[in-house]
Amino acid sequence: MRTEFILAAITAVNDAVLNSEAELESLDREIGDGDHFINLKRGCATLLAMREELAPLPPADVLQRIGMKLLSTIGGASGPLIATFFMTMAKVEKAGDISTLAEISAAFTASVEAIKQRGKANAGEKTMLDTLIPVANTFSSLTAVNAEPTQVFDAIQQAAEQGMLSTKDMIATKGRAAFLGERAIGHIDPGARSSQIIIHTITELAKQHQAA
């Protein structure tokens, strides 16, 4: 993983999140407390402001600083979960350069695993994990067979989208939507949708870097 790519991703994700304001806000209004967009926006803005400070650092430090910073800026349920993701990525990167797609995939899987631990949650509970777990699975199975990078990215995008959409018909058992019982049915989980947007944005960026 290269610092340069991470910095580019910060900008791209920030744009994508800002472009989804109305949708994310209304998803969290419907089955949450309405602040998911604001929380993400605050996180993105802080990372954006950190780019100069991050630029000279090795990727492990970049990931660790991102994790710590998000931990203290996002708050809410998504804050510690997203932070945990980055802090785990940093740990894996620190342990040994992640550079091949397979290595990235393993790091990603480990980081999603850390989210599961932190949130005491799993697939099927109507959370961001319903996007992240299928993505991790697809990512590792395709890299295991050495699939073409673009093929991998396309498959990830599909898995993310399907996972996100699958939350629509679920009853929630974790997070705020769990308080709603059956009333949560028919609504996509905001964290599942934001994760899918972010994954889509980063894989698009990866495809461009790939092409360049």
Added chain:
Amino acid sequence: MRTEFILAAITAVNDAVLNSEAELESLDREIGDGDHFINLKRGCATLLAMREELAPLPPADVLQRIGMKLLSTIGGASGPLIATFFMTMAKVEKAGDISTLAEISAAFTASVEAIKQRGKANAGEKTMLDTLIPVANTFSSLTAVNAEPTQVFDAIQQAAEQGMLSTKDMIATKGRAAFLGERAIGHIDPGARSSQIIIHTITELAKQHQAA
């Protein structure tokens, strides 16, 4: 003044007040605090319930009990003023039977005078007195020349209506509307309107009793 007439007036005034709900409520909403109709309705309902108790009493006692009862039921600004009116009528009646129109007129004038004292107000301040003072004046000048009763009642009705309408262009200097400054202009005073309705109702009743 006869007890029977007072009891009939209670019923008639109650009907008239109830019929003016929307108008009185909105007048006091516009330049007051919105309760004038409710206050009057509460007063009327209490008197209605007292009719049996009042029926055997001499007029002076009837007027005194009405005054005391209204004093403890209406509240607000109109309560003590209306109560003062009846308590003064009672005092005059006690001092010597009021039976001729001229005597009634004198008692009315004395009672309006008592309202002026109690409220420290006069004509032109955008209150019920802008209805009551012209009525008192008309009443006494026509009875002084021994005008026909129906002529007197018609003139009173006209004076009341003109007086009530005159409050529309006034700035208030007494009562709640005084807090509004120029914003009170363009609105009829609720107490001026309710007094006019009551006077109209009673004079109509008097005309009927006259005819019968």
Added chain:
Amino acid sequence: MKKFINNVDDILTESLSGFAAAHSDIVSLNLEPHFFTRREKAENKVAIISGGGSGHEPLHSGYIGYGMLDAACPGHVFTSPSPDQMLAAAEAVHAGKGVLFIVKNYAGDVMNFEMAAEMLPFENATVLTSDDVAVENSTYTTGRRGVAGTVIVEKVVGSLAETGADLAACKALGDKVNSRTASMGVALTSCTVPAAGRPTFDIDETELEMGVGIHGEPGRRREKMRNADAIVADLVAAILEDLKPTQGSEVLLLINGFAATPLMELYLLYNSAAKLLQAHGLVISRSLVGNYTTALDMAGASITVTLLDDEIRQHWDSPVHTAALRWQC
């Protein structure tokens, strides 16, 4: 109109009964006529009695208790109580040293308390509160309204009465506090009188009412909604224009909510007002923030400033034990 009520006609009795039950350690309720007294009658002091229309809770019943009121007479919603209530309350709490009525300056309250005072068989006096600077003062008119500053008058006079001071001294201190107190309010929404069932005035998302009282009566002017600092600047300017405090004066700052405005916003207003007063060279040595004098379900707030002196500060700080204000005991 959406409210927690059963029948409109029973609101008052049910709410008063709830208050009496929740605070039975402090107050007793009399039902016919309506008045509250302290649970234990106080002896050897001037009896301090207030009252007014309901809908301003915790005013006045929330201020009954040691160090403040001896009794309070609640009227119907926004309607002055009647003399029979005041007479019965006075009868219940008079302790041989006379009765002081604390009355907000509204035609109805003034006349009803005046009639009670005329009929009262005890020595008595009245403090009229008139702290609302939104209304111009004049001896020819009804004059200024009494609003949230009334709480400060009741606290300070209540404290003095507790020391055994005589009626004249209590009346004099009440008048002094009132003359050193100025308030002004702003509404973001109207309130809804339950029996009327609809908002007293219409106002849209882009407007505010400046200079409102506590009855949903329209204010002095309708204005475009502005930011908090701009609103506070206008309120504070009107208050200082009236009080004309000298540099270095010590003040009490009360940010009063009208009921529907959350504490988060009231503290934001406090922040704004405090900075402004300090910029004017004033020293804020006492503060109060919350819903102390309300207007049914209105969103809005008022700012009150009292110029302190040693006497007023001492009586503000002294122990008080009521449902809505309690400290040092």
Added chain:
Amino acid sequence: MKKFINNVDDILTESLSGFAAAHSDIVSLNLEPHFFTRREKAENKVAIISGGGSGHEPLHSGYIGYGMLDAACPGHVFTSPSPDQMLAAAEAVHAGKGVLFIVKNYAGDVMNFEMAAEMLPFENATVLTSDDVAVENSTYTTGRRGVAGTVIVEKVVGSLAETGADLAACKALGDKVNSRTASMGVALTSCTVPAAGRPTFDIDETELEMGVGIHGEPGRRREKMRNADAIVADLVAAILEDLKPTQGSEVLLLINGFAATPLMELYLLYNSAAKLLQAHGLVISRSLVGNYTTALDMAGASITVTLLDDEIRQHWDSPVHTAALRWQC
């Protein structure tokens, strides 16, 4: 959205600063990261720390002071604070006897406090409050929310900590109070998160939301508006179903306003709920009525019942001196 604000981004800091200035005799504010502590650090006691999203004022900062919290960490509106705040707060108030976190049971709060607890260099424990019976409890799910009952837990545990009790004892009492406390709420309007600028849910004049929490999240069901007694009957039934109190049990009854509901209505609800509890053979020996755990500008209220015993009653009655709860001192 009509609120007293300047810029949406500054609301929190301005409001926290106002709170700190208005109550500078009780609390101190730290700005980066945000946390409040008592003005005078307490010694020789377990440090009691709470925190949560803002918008529930006076929860939690209003409960800092003698007999209750040592520190509180305010998050953004309806957003859990983050571990750095809790770590810094703990650092500031730890007095050698360990730290007890009192945390309302929401995924975000739980995870953030958990991460802080993991990083904390001091002995620590956590009491999770989960009094909201509108949500079914289960170990497989997020479980019940912590709502207004949290105030009772904070008061009682705060009192015990003041006696020098150790961390395990404070944690045990907190868990006990929580297990003996049940709440349920109803909303008449939504609230508006300032940064979102529009109400979280739409609801019309004829409807209510039954079983809501304190974040404008929809409740368990949308119902037709009914009279107060009928609403109270449902809330009380759910609470008693959960607590299953025996005849003659002594309880504390809290009627909590969500912010925009006037005291007049809260006392009417108290009247209704008290009668019902008495009819169920319960003895209401302690009461609290007011806006103690709010949901921004939401109209609505919750009912909380705590089963008292000698220990809980004693710690409820003991002296407390905070901005929002004060007695016996």
